[in-house]
Amino acid sequence: MSTMQIENVSRRSFLQGVAGLTLSFCLPALAAPAAAGKTAAAVVPFEPNAFLRIGSDNSVTVIAKHLEMGQGTYTGLGTILAEELDAAWKTVRIEGAPADASRYNNLFWGPAQGTGGSTAIANSWDQLRQAGASARAMLVNAAAQRWKVPAAEITVRDGVVSHVPSKRRLRFGELAAEASQQAVPVNVVLKEPKDFRLIGKHAPRKDSADKTNGRAVFTQDIRLPGMLVAVVAHPPRFGATVKSFDAGAAKRVKGVGDVVQIPSGVAVLASDTWSAKKGRDALRVDWDESRAFKLGSEEILARYRELAKQPGLVAHQAGDTDKAFAGAAKVVKAAYDFPYIAHAAMEPMNCVIRLSAEGCEVWNGEQMHTGDQHQLAGIFGLKPEQVKINMLYAGGSFGRRANTKSDYVVEAAHIVKASGGKAPVKLVWLREDDMRAGYYRPLFHHTMEAALDASGKLTGWRHRLVGQSILTGSPFAAMVKDGIDAVSVEGAANLPYAIPNLRGDLHTPKDIDVPVLWWRSVGSSHTAYSTEVFLDLVAKASGKDPVALRLELLGDKPRHSGVLRLAAEKAGWGTPLKPGAPGTRRGRGVAVHESFHSYVAQVAEVTVAADGSLKVDRVVCAVDCGIAVNPDNVRSQVEGAVGFALSAALYGEITLKDGAVVQGNFDGFPLLRINEMPRVEVHILPSTAKPTGIGEPGVPPLAPAVANAIGAATGKYPGRLPFVTAELRA
Amino acid sequence: MIQLNVNGKPQSVDVAADTPLLWVLRDTLGLTGTKYGCGQALCGVCTVHVDGAPMRACVTPVSAVAGRKVTTIETADQSRVGKAVQEAWRKLDVVQCGYCQSGQIMGAIALLSQNRKPTDADIDNALSGNLCRCATYVRIRAAVHLAAKSLA
Numbered sequence: 001m002s003t004m005q006i007e008n009v010s011r012r013s014f015l016q017g018v019a020g021l022t023l024s025f026c027l028p029a030l031a032a033p034a035a036a037g038k039t040a041a042a043v044v045p046f047e048p049n050a051f052l053r054i055g056s057d058n059s060v061t062v063i064a065k066h067l068e069m070g071q072g073t074y075t076g077l078g079t080i081l082a083e084e085l086d087a088a089w090k091t092v093r094i095e096g097a098p099a100d101a102s103r104y105n106n107l108f109w110g111p112a113q114g115t116g117g118s119t120a121i122a123n124s125w126d127q128l129r130q131a132g133a134s135a136r137a138m139l140v141n142a143a144a145q146r147w148k149v150p151a152a153e154i155t156v157r158d159g160v161v162s163h164v165p166s167k168r169r170l171r172f173g174e175l176a177a178e179a180s181q182q183a184v185p186v187n188v189v190l191k192e193p194k195d196f197r198l199i200g201k202h203a204p205r206k207d208s209a210d211k212t213n214g215r216a217v218f219t220q221d222i223r224l225p226g227m228l229v230a231v232v233a234h235p236p237r238f239g240a241t242v243k244s245f246d247a248g249a250a251k252r253v254k255g256v257g258d259v260v261q262i263p264s265g266v267a268v269l270a271s272d273t274w275s276a277k278k279g280r281d282a283l284r285v286d287w288d289e290s291r292a293f294k295l296g297s298e299e300i301l302a303r304y305r306e307l308a309k310q311p312g313l314v315a316h317q318a319g320d321t322d323k324a325f326a327g328a329a330k331v332v333k334a335a336y337d338f339p340y341i342a343h344a345a346m347e348p349m350n351c352v353i354r355l356s357a358e359g360c361e362v363w364n365g366e367q368m369h370t371g372d373q374h375q376l377a378g379i380f381g382l383k384p385e386q387v388k389i390n391m392l393y394a395g396g397s398f399g400r401r402a403n404t405k406s407d408y409v410v411e412a413a414h415i416v417k418a419s420g421g422k423a424p425v426k427l428v429w430l431r432e433d434d435m436r437a438g439y440y441r442p443l444f445h446h447t448m449e450a451a452l453d454a455s456g457k458l459t460g461w462r463h464r465l466v467g468q469s470i471l472t473g474s475p476f477a478a479m480v481k482d483g484i485d486a487v488s489v490e491g492a493a494n495l496p497y498a499i500p501n502l503r504g505d506l507h508t509p510k511d512i513d514v515p516v517l518w519w520r521s522v523g524s525s526h527t528a529y530s531t532e533v534f535l536d537l538v539a540k541a542s543g544k545d546p547v548a549l550r551l552e553l554l555g556d557k558p559r560h561s562g563v564l565r566l567a568a569e570k571a572g573w574g575t576p577l578k579p580g581a582p583g584t585r586r587g588r589g590v591a592v593h594e595s596f597h598s599y600v601a602q603v604a605e606v607t608v609a610a611d612g613s614l615k616v617d618r619v620v621c622a623v624d625c626g627i628a629v630n631p632d633n634v635r636s637q638v639e640g641a642v643g644f645a646l647s648a649a650l651y652g653e654i655t656l657k658d659g660a661v662v663q664g665n666f667d668g669f670p671l672l673r674i675n676e677m678p679r680v681e682v683h684i685l686p687s688t689a690k691p692t693g694i695g696e697p698g699v700p701p702l703a704p705a706v707a708n709a710i711g712a713a714t715g716k717y718p719g720r721l722p723f724v725t726a727e728l729r730a
Numbered sequence: 731m732i733q734l735n736v737n738g739k740p741q742s743v744d745v746a747a748d749t750p751l752l753w754v755l756r757d758t759l760g761l762t763g764t765k766y767g768c769g770q771a772l773c774g775v776c777t778v779h780v781d782g783a784p785m786r787a788c789v790t791p792v793s794a795v796a797g798r799k800v801t802t803i804e805t806a807d808q809s810r811v812g813k814a815v816q817e818a819w820r821k822l823d824v825v826q827c828g829y830c831q832s833g834q835i836m837g838a839i840a841l842l843s844q845n846r847k848p849t850d851a852d853i854d855n856a857l858s859g860n861l862c863r864c865a866t867y868v869r870i871r872a873a874v875h876l877a878a879k880s881l882a
Contacts, residue, residue, distance in 0.1 A: 070827030070864045208820045211828030212835060214763020214803035221762035229757075254746065272757040273766070274749050346767050346775055346829040346863045395765070395829025396863045431768045632823060636869065640826055643865020666772040666861060675854035677867035 027051070027131055027184070028103035046176035048135040048184060050103040051081060051128060058159060058173035060087045062128075065097040065104035065113065066120035067367050068207060069394035069401070070640075071695040072633035073120045075205045077128060079629055080121070083198045084132030084191060087172070088159035094206050096391035099369040112475075113369035116402040116518070118596035118693020121629055125691055133188040135179075142178035143170060193688060199629050207393065218395050220428070222352045222363045227424040228257060228269040230415045231276040231433075233285050235265060237292035237659040238438055239513055242266060242285060249282035259283065260418035264407075267415045273428055293513040294659035297443065300512060301337060304445035304466040308335075312464060312505035313483045316493040319501030324460030328451035332541045334534050335447045337720040338467075338526040339653040340440035343519055344669060347395025348434035351412040354424035359386025360416075364409060365394025367401040371475060375406040379413045398644070399518040403439060404474035407515075432664035440654050441519030442468040442488075446530040451501075456542035458553070461502035463492050463530070468516045469508045483508065487518065491527030491595060491700065496560050497535070497553035514656065520644060521699040524595040526721075528700030529707070532591040533717050536708045546590050546708065547573050554592075559624050562685055563601040564592045566622035570683050571603035580607040585730070589708025591701035596693030598625040600638070602701040604678070606709035612728035616646060616678040616706055621698065623682060626689035634694050635682040641698025642680050647672035649703040651722050732796050736761070737805040743792065751795055752776045752787035755802060763803035763832050767861070774860035777833035778802050784840040803832035811842050811881060818877035826864035834860050838874050847878055 028050035046054040053061040062081050068074040074094040082092050097104045101113040107123040136156055143161045144151040147168055155162050162169040193200070210216040235241065245266050247259035255275025260267050266285055270276035295303075325331060352363035359382050366372065366389050373384040380387075394401055403409070412427035419425065429437065444467035451460030469485035471477055479486045484493075484506055492504050519525055539549040547568045554561045568574075568590065580586045585608045592601040605618040619642050628634045651670040655662040663669040703721060711717035714728050734741045736759060743758050750769075755761040755778070764787055767775035771786035778787045779801040806812035815838045818824075825831050834857065841848055841856035848856070853874050862870070 070825075072826070204820070205823045205825065207828060208823055208825055211825040211831050212816045212819045213807065214761075214832050216828050217762075218765075218829060220766060221756075223757075223760065223762075272753060274745075274753040274757070344863060346773065346827065346861070347765070348767075394827065396827040398863070428766075431770075636823060636826065636866075639868045640865045643867055644863070647863075647865065665770055666768050667770070671773075671861045671863060672865060672867075673858045673861065674867040674870060675858045677865065677871075680868050 027127070027134060046135070046180045048138055048179070049131045051131040052085070052135050054135070054172050054176045054179070056173045056176050058091055058171050060085070060092045060159065060172065062092060062094050063097045064094050065124070067115040067365060067391055067394055067397070069115070069365060069367070069397040071120070071637060072205060072630060073115070074207060075203060076121045076629050076633060077124055078206060079198050079203045080125060080128040081132040083196055084129045085136050086156040086158065089198060089203050091159055092206070099366070099373055099387065099389035101370045104369070112371065114371065114402065115367050116399065118598070118695045118697065121691050122597070122693060129190050130188065133190055134185055137185045137188050138179045138182040139172060139175050141182045142175045146178060193627065200627065200631060202632055203630055205633070216393050218347055219350045219352060219363055219365055219392050220347055220395070222392070222426060224352065224354060224424040227352070227426055228271065229273045229276045230267045230269050230412070230425050230427045231273070231280040231430065232262070232264065232268070232411065232427070233266045233280050233283050234433060234437065235287050235292070237289055237294065238515060240287045240289040240292040243288040244286045246284040249284070250279040253279040253282055258419045260415060262411065262414035262418050264411050264414070267418070269415070269419055269425065276428065277430060292659055295512070295656065296658055297339065297656045300443055300656070301445060303509065307466050307507045307509065308445055308447045308464050312466070312507040315484045315489040315504045315506045317503040321460050321462060321501045321503040324451045324501035325449070325462070327453070328460065329454040330452040330541060332450040332452065332537050333448065334537055335445065335719060336530040336533070338444040338529070339655070339721065340443045340514065341519055341648055341652045342435050342440055342654050342669060343398040343400035344435060344671065345394070345396030345398060345400055348429040348431055349400065349408040349437070350426065350428050351409050352424060352426045353412045353416045355380065355416060355421040359388060361388045361390065362409070363390045363392055365397065365401050366391040367394070367397055368403065368406065371404070372406045372409045375410050376413050379410065379417060398520040399522070400439060403517065404476065407437070407439065431666070435654070435664055435669060436661040438515035439517035440514065441525055442470065442516040444526045446526070448530060448534040450534065450538045452538070452542055456544065458499055458538055458542070459501060461495070461499045463504040465489060465492060465504070466507040466509065468512050468514065470516050470518055470522070472508070487523045489527070490523035491593065492523070492531060494594070495531060496557045496594065498555055499553065521595055521696040524593060524700040525648070528591065528593040529704045529721065532593065532701065532704035533707045536589070536711055537717055550590070550592060559599045560592055560594060563599045563622040563624050564590070566683055566685060567601035567603050567620050570622065570681060571620035573603060577605060583610045583730070584608060585713040587709040587711065587713025589705045589710070589712055591704035591708060593700040595697045595700050598623065598692045598694060598697035600697045600701050602642070602705040604702070604705040604709045606706055606713055608710060608713045608728050610730040612725035614710065614723070614725060614728065615676070618679045618681070619702065619705070621680065621682045622685065623694070623698070624685040624687060625694045625697065626687050626691040628684050629691050631684055634684055637694045638682045638698035639680045641696070642702050643672050643677055645699040645702035646676070646678070646706065649706055649721055649723060650676070653722050732792055734792070734796065734800060735798065736800045737802060745792060747791060747793035749792050750788050751778070751790040751792050751800065754792045755787060761802050761804055765829055765832055767830065773830070774837065775830045775833040777836040777860065779836060779840060782840070782843065784837050803836060806835060806839060809839070812839050814877040814880045815839050815842065815873070818873040818880065822869050822873045822876060824866050824869040824873050826866055830860065830862045834862065834870055838870070838877065841874065842877060842881065846881055848874060
């Protein structure tokens with residue numbers, strides 16, 4: 001494993017933490033003058049810290065340490081800095097930071113640089129405000145010196161520094177050279193939220209223009225001089241290896257050059273993508289499957305069901321659960337199954353690597369800078385800092401590019417190495433390669449039991465989970481404590497409801513060799529479903545309204561209650577639903593969940609046809625993510641999360657048959673289409689708390705809200721994802 | 731050599747006749763705005779116009795478009811409809827990761843070129859073959875309506 005020293009970072013400060021954040025007020029300095037992307041016009045630039053460059057042409061460049069993979073991260077990071085700088089938003093441009101964890105580490109990940117866990121804005125909030133305010137102070141001091149007036153008399157707005165009494169004004173660019181001579185202030189005053197002009201207002205996305213005219217550059221678009229394209233033959237089962245191969249036919253394909261064996265298969269290198277694909281398809285590989293994983297999903301699930309009959313390792317407990325069940329007037333039981341699921345980003349995984357005398361250079365939708373640097377350094381015998389990474393836009397990730405084993409990056413490196421490092425290589429995974437490469441959201445089985453007393457009060461709660469660990473054996477293994485992988489049980493172990501006696505336990509099978517990984521919202525992608533759908537069964541059994549029961553159990557959780565009340569009110573909870581077409585059944589369902597320190601409640605309205613097919617008509621969302629840096633982007637993320645989660649609830653499933661992945665493309669793994677997208681309303685709770693995540697938290701409540709709406713409409717609460725519509729027939 | 735007309739320019743390319751138009755655009759001509767997503771006309775990210783009609787470039791052999799007019803996202807702004815669509819997309823900040831949006835926009839332009847006042851059902855019919863993993867569909871729909879309004 002890499003030498004990445006992030007093992008000691010606690011879970012809270014690692015993936016989710018805003019609590020206990022310690023901020024270094026010593027801002028890292030910008031790189032040596034060789035920093036990329038400088039325009040010729042920007043001579044004598046002002047580079048007060050690692051996050052900002054102001055050119056004499058008035059350009060304001062914010063350096064983003066996090067990947068833009070769709071979540072509006074570049075725009076959000078730019079907004080925070082520009083706010084405190086008082087820059088004119090239209091002059092701000094965003095540039096991806098180089099890989100350098102000494103300056104660009106994720107403050108929630110200790111010394112590692114990377115993007116994930118909905119942390120980009122949250123961990124950058126104080127840092128970028130400080131960076132902007134500090135630069136602003138230097139510009140003000142430079143103006144005060146030039147005009148010989150007190151700094152206190154100087155105002156800044158929209159990139160212009162003014163001294164109103166003497167009617168003098170200078171643009172940032174005109175002060176850049178003098179500002180760079182000023183001392184970096186040790187303490188600066190940050191704005192009061194009431195004075196914000198960009199944060200909480202409307203700052204248009206910085207990537208909209210280039211992403212609507214074809215100019216945005218993704219890894220897939222990179223073409224270097226002399227570059228070869230590699231397409232790889234991968235084994236049909238996880239754990240299989242190359243026994244032998246015949247490259248004869250592949251090499252006869254026009255455009256094909258080298259055919260090389262690598263640890264993960266056989267790579268065909270060609271002058272272009274189509275030739276490489278044709279070469280790969282002509283390749284004959286004999287696989288050694290003696291150590292391959294050969295179980296199917298049904299067999300795995302059957303094993304998990306057996307395991308669930310026995311107690312697992314305790315993840316959380318309170319009170320005396322056995323006593324509560326012994327004295328129960330009524331016991332409610334349910335089980336829930338969740339499949340493996342692929343990320344299926346629209347841009348299949350890919351990576352460009354070039355070896356040079358200085359080291360190696362990577363072009364990638366880079367999500368794990370430090371981990372990838374260490375992996376590549378190991379393969380090429382370099383120092384990590386000799387691995388230069390160009391962070392490009394990623395055509396989606398949803399967790400896939402934050403690979404704990406750097407899988408596709410490592411594969412690209414092995415191809416470069418096996419082909420002698422002669423030419424730069426672009427590794428291209430075709431859709432089928434991407435879908436069958438593993439690193440899925442793990443398959444999980446949950447069982448639930450609730451004890452109700454004679455008055456219908458919920459007195460006991462048992463929750464058992466069975467599924468593979470994502471973190472074991474990864475650089476984040478420190479988050480596995482006493483056999484409990486924190487991300488296996490997140491969302492379940494921190495159940496917000498006040499239930500006097502509860503117990504959650506976990507089985508982590510170690511003999512299932514299917515590569516697994518975080519998938520947008522990680523553990524909450526299944527725990528929110530089991531807990532929230534089961535709670536509706538409890539509500540039904542106790543004759544209580546689902547919203548009322550939740551509010552009753554959320555007594556000491558004001559932020560959960562806040563979003564729940566708002567969503568219920570905006571959705572018209574309690575008012576009758578308009579009937580659907582004859583023969584259809586309609587229902588409304590609710591769910592609330594906290595993930596990544598943000599709180600989201602959703603109310604879904606669903607119409608179920610006589611044949612069991614269903615349409616989600618409307619989803620009302622309420623969100624508390626602290627200060628919404630960019631409210632329109634918060635809405636956009638939650639709208640998208642609704643569609644992403646609905647796609648999973650309706651269709652998302654990777655199936656193994658005898659160990660081989662059945663699905664290969666969007667025919668077998670359908671995604672939600674525009675005609676299936678519900679109306680979505682997003683309501684944001686006003687807040688003065690520091691911003692928390694928004695990339696993921698919209699996902700978890702959707703499937704349970706829809707399932708509860710199905711339950712309200714049909715009386716059947718789906719016990720598995722994706723929904724089996726045949727079970728919902730009238 | 732196959733003779734093409736791409737974005738109003740004549741091009742001759744020396745590729746196998748079965749090469750999909752997508753890879754000729756991307757790898758031979760360097761027009762990378764058109765994306766690869768599935769290779770089987772299942773996702774629509776490679777949508778271009780051939781003689782004004784939307785086509786999935788990933789399954790269209792280059793020989794099938796010889797002598798026909800191919801238009802890609804790179805020159806979408808050269809038509810009034812294309813410009814209106816791009817402006818609507820920007821006004822509403824439709825994009826997230828952006829990878830599918832060239833295809834979405836080419837699909838929307840084709841729709842609005844035929845139908846200046848599309849209903850939601852018309853939009854569904856025209857764009858249900860264009861997948862978006864970020865699920866920007868709410869805004870795509872709104873942007874098509876906004877573009878229609880600006881063209882009225």
